[in-house]
Amino acid sequence: MWDKLWLNIHLATLRPSKTPYGAINDGAIASKDGKIIWLGKKSDLPNVPSKLASQIIEMDGEWVTPGLIDCHTHLIFGGQRADEFARKLQGESYESILASGGGVLSTLQATRNTSFQELLKIASVRLQDAMRQGVTTIEIKSGYGLNLENELKILCVAKKLEKIFPITIQSTCLAAHVVPPEYRSQRAHYVQWIIDELLPVVKKENLASAIDVFCEKIAFSLEETEIIFRRAKILGFDLKIHAEQLSWLGGAALAAHYQALSADHLEYMREEDVMALAKGGTVAVLLPGAFYFLREIQIPPIDLLRQYHVPIALATDFNPGTSPINSLSTIMNLACVLWNFTPEEALRSVTVNAAKALGLEEECGSLEVGKNADLVFWKIETPAELAYYLHGRRCEKWVKKGVSMDFSYFS
Ligand SMILES: [Zn+2]
Structure with missing residues (x-):
C-alpha cells in the first residue's frame, strides 16, 4: 500500500x-x-x-x-538597510555610504551584535515567508560574521532552523564575502585564516556543505579565489562563486575549472566562460533581484547559456543590501519581464535547475x-x-x- x-x-x-x-x-x-x-x-x-x-x-x-528551491540566499542577517536605500535614492554614492560605516559593514556590525537567539527568531520569520510561497529547499550563506565566533553563529542558526522546520537547508560558508575591517591592511592574512582555521572547523562540525567566494574588484581577486577553492576542494567542500556581477574577472571559468556546483550573478560573463560552464557541468545561477535593485543594465548572456545548454537557475539572493526580496515568484516575474525568460523557463529555473545548483538533482526538483x-x-x-x-x-x-x-x- x-x-x-x-x-x-x-x-x-x-x-x-x-x-x-x-x-x-x-x-x-x-x-x-x-x-x-x-x-x-x-x-x-x-x-x-x-x-x-x-x-x-x-x-x-x-x-x-x-517544491520550489531557492538556491542562493543570505537569509540570516541582523538589521536592515532602509536608510541607506533612501540615501541612495537621493543620489549619494555607495562609496560615500561605505565611508560613513554603511553598506555591507553596517550589516556585518548588526549581525555581530545580534545574539544567536535573536538571529534565530528573525530568520525563522523570513524562512516561514519563503515556505508559505512554496519553498521546500533553501540554500543559506554565512558571510556577515567574518570571524570565527560569528561565522559559526550564523551557520549554527541555519542548522537550528533545519531542526525546527521541515525544510531542507543547504548551508554555504561565505567567509570570503568581503575583507573585514580588522584585516583591511593584511588581506592575505584573512585569506590564510579562512583556509587554515575557519574551513577545517566548519568541516569538522559539519556546518556547511559548500563554500562560496565573492570574486570581484571590491571583494576577492581571482588569485585569492583560487587559493580558497584549492583548499576547500581538498577539505571536501562543494564550491560556489559570486562572479562577473559588476565587472569581468574570470571567476566563472575558474569555478567551472574546479567543477563548482554553480557560478552566480554572471552579468559580465563572456562566451568562453559560458563554454567553460558547459564543460565543467556548472550551473549558471542568475539573480534578477540584485540586477533590479541596483538598477544594473548589463544583462547576463542568457542566449549564449541557452545555446550551450548550460542549466540556468534563478534565486532570490535575499540580502539587505542588494536584493531585499524574499520571494521566488517575484524573482520569476523579474526574469520574465527584465530578461525575457518564458514562464516555463522561470519555473524550471527554481525547481529542476536549482536542485542541480545545490547538487540535489537526484533528490528533488521535479x-x-x-x-x-x-x-x-x-x-x-x-x-x-x-x-x-x-x-x-x-x-x-x-x-x-x-x-x-x-x-x-x-x-
Ligand atoms: Zn549573493
Whole structure:
C-alpha cells in the first residue's frame, strides 16, 4: 500500500517532456516513505484508490509543482538597510555610504551584535515567508560574521532552523564575502585564516556543505579565489562563486575549472566562460533581484547559456543590501519581464535547475518516481500564473517528503 494518494489535481512535473511544464492534466500522485511512488493520469491508476493507499486526499483541481528551491540566499542577517536605500535614492554614492560605516559593514556590525537567539527568531520569520510561497529547499550563506565566533553563529542558526522546520537547508560558508575591517591592511592574512582555521572547523562540525567566494574588484581577486577553492576542494567542500556581477574577472571559468556546483550573478560573463560552464557541468545561477535593485543594465548572456545548454537557475539572493526580496515568484516575474525568460523557463529555473545548483538533482526538483515527495499545491489555472504575479504568491498546500504542513502551525 502507498502512504498517500492525492487526487483531482493537475501536475507540472518539470520532467523533460514535449508537453509544456511536463504537465499531466487530471492527474494523481502518490507517496510512500517520503518518496514519490507513482504519478500519472488518474485514469491510469492501477486500481481503485481505496485499494492503493492508506490515505486518499481529494483536492479541488489545484496545480501541483515540485517544491520550489531557492538556491542562493543570505537569509540570516541582523538589521536592515532602509536608510541607506533612501540615501541612495537621493543620489549619494555607495562609496560615500561605505565611508560613513554603511553598506555591507553596517550589516556585518548588526549581525555581530545580534545574539544567536535573536538571529534565530528573525530568520525563522523570513524562512516561514519563503515556505508559505512554496519553498521546500533553501540554500543559506554565512558571510556577515567574518570571524570565527560569528561565522559559526550564523551557520549554527541555519542548522537550528533545519531542526525546527521541515525544510531542507543547504548551508554555504561565505567567509570570503568581503575583507573585514580588522584585516583591511593584511588581506592575505584573512585569506590564510579562512583556509587554515575557519574551513577545517566548519568541516569538522559539519556546518556547511559548500563554500562560496565573492570574486570581484571590491571583494576577492581571482588569485585569492583560487587559493580558497584549492583548499576547500581538498577539505571536501562543494564550491560556489559570486562572479562577473559588476565587472569581468574570470571567476566563472575558474569555478567551472574546479567543477563548482554553480557560478552566480554572471552579468559580465563572456562566451568562453559560458563554454567553460558547459564543460565543467556548472550551473549558471542568475539573480534578477540584485540586477533590479541596483538598477544594473548589463544583462547576463542568457542566449549564449541557452545555446550551450548550460542549466540556468534563478534565486532570490535575499540580502539587505542588494536584493531585499524574499520571494521566488517575484524573482520569476523579474526574469520574465527584465530578461525575457518564458514562464516555463522561470519555473524550471527554481525547481529542476536549482536542485542541480545545490547538487540535489537526484533528490528533488521535479515530480518523478523515486524523488522526495516535496509537493506544492497552487490554486491557479495555469502554471504560467506562478511567474505572472509580481507579488509573492502563497501556495495552497505544502508537502515535504510526503508530510503535509499546516500553515496555522506557522507564527
Ligand atoms: Zn549573493
